[in-house]
Amino acid sequence: MPDRDAAVARLIEAPQLQALIDGLKDRGYAVLGPRRRGDAIGIDTLDRIEDLPRGCRTTQAPGRYRLEESPDAGTFEFTPGADSFKRWLHPPQQTEFRFRREGSGFVPIESAPAPRPRHAFLGIRACEIAAIAVLDRVFLEGRYRDPGYSRRREGVFLVAVNCVSAGGSCFCTSTGTGPRVERGFDLALTELRDPAHRFLVEIGSDRGAELAAQLPGGPAPADALAAAAALVARCADAMPRRFDPARVARRLRETPEHPRWAAIAERCLACANCTIVCPTCFCTTTVDRTDLAGTTATRERHWDSCFTLGFSHLHGGSVRTSTASRYRQWMTHKLSAWLEQFGTLGCVGCGRCVTWCPAGIDLAALAAAVDAEPDRGSGRNSHAP
Numbered sequence: 554m555p556d557r558d559a560a561v562a563r564l565i566e567a568p569q570l571q572a573l574i575d576g577l578k579d580r581g582y583a584v585l586g587p588r589r590r591g592d593a594i595g596i597d598t599l600d601r602i603e604d605l606p607r608g609c610r611t612t613q614a615p616g617r618y619r620l621e622e623s624p625d626a627g628t629f630e631f632t633p634g635a636d637s638f639k640r641w642l643h644p645p646q647q648t649e650f651r652f653r654r655e656g657s658g659f660v661p662i663e664s665a666p667a668p669r670p671r672h673a674f675l676g677i678r679a680c681e682i683a684a685i686a687v688l689d690r691v692f693l694e695g696r697y698r699d700p701g702y703s704r705r706r707e708g709v710f711l712v713a714v715n716c717v718s719a720g721g722s723c724f725c726t727s728t729g730t731g732p733r734v735e736r737g738f739d740l741a742l743t744e745l746r747d748p749a750h751r752f753l754v755e756i757g758s759d760r761g762a763e764l765a766a767q768l769p770g771g772p773a774p775a776d777a778l779a780a781a782a783a784l785v786a787r788c789a790d791a792m793p794r795r796f797d798p799a800r801v802a803r804r805l806r807e808t809p810e811h812p813r814w815a816a817i818a819e820r821c822l823a824c825a826n827c828t829i830v831c832p833t834c835f836c837t838t839t840v841d842r843t844d845l846a847g848t849t850a851t852r853e854r855h856w857d858s859c860f861t862l863g864f865s866h867l868h869g870g871s872v873r874t875s876t877a878s879r880y881r882q883w884m885t886h887k888l889s890a891w892l893e894q895f896g897t898l899g900c901v902g903c904g905r906c907v908t909w910c911p912a913g914i915d916l917a918a919l920a921a922a923v924d925a926e927p928d929r930g931s932g933r934n935s936h937a938p
Contacts, residue, residue, distance in 0.1 A: 616913030632720030679731035722904030818877035
């Protein structure tokens, strides 16, 4: 993928965004992007620019999400909702294989090869592209590749959007994943509102360059590039939560018996909302099914969560029997152990776990509190959860 080159950026008028959608559809992509669903913004198929939630803003805080109509708001001025693009790469439910009984044994039921999907993710933010990079590392690197994920991932075209306003739950500047999209995209948009409603289109790949060359408009002038950079910088400065990820990772690793875990457990419902909305969580469980006659059997893979009691069940019982131990596992894995396991944080700062926690537990505020704590050495004490 070529380096980002501002010299080849283009500037299009807002209505000309339709040409981008049409160009993707002409190339065989099903275009997916943000779309209003009642009182929230989800992800759905897009055919026209009118499908995008222009004129909407969102208010987000721990345990709170509100969609507000604002006629003066832009097309992408909202903060993404509970949906993430992960579900099109790592679906909540997948059939692994099916068998049919024949005599005293079983034989596989061969299905017709599934068509290789071609999806264009329009409006994907920097944090979600960082999340896809995490999933790529898990499912595509190493000794074993996940064939289903690989097949879905190969057909994805990424049209990113640089954030120009920070949400109430965002903290991507602390995780180093936004608000500007730095890599891993085909095209990146920055919405400009002054002096006119336009989009700066930056190119991140050869196929992105090929599509951009067919868009209306022309090369982006220097003042448009400067305006886009200023908007993203202002968004970064407005980020409501900040912490040092390296220091937090070390302190979490050194304080496995800190009293904070018991305090969190008093509020945590272990409902798994945080892992369901998280764009990087990838844990699954296996479900085997047979029909009533016992003639066919199916093995399925379903999303699971480390917050469920049965997730760590081994012979003799569950390893993590308390809510405190399960929250500790989740948070320390996201913000500490992943660095050793995958070379990156397991958190991309999107804030979904904060917004969609019914108890209003704020992961970022907790991380900031850990960051502010004095060093404790091993941190071991008698307050084990």
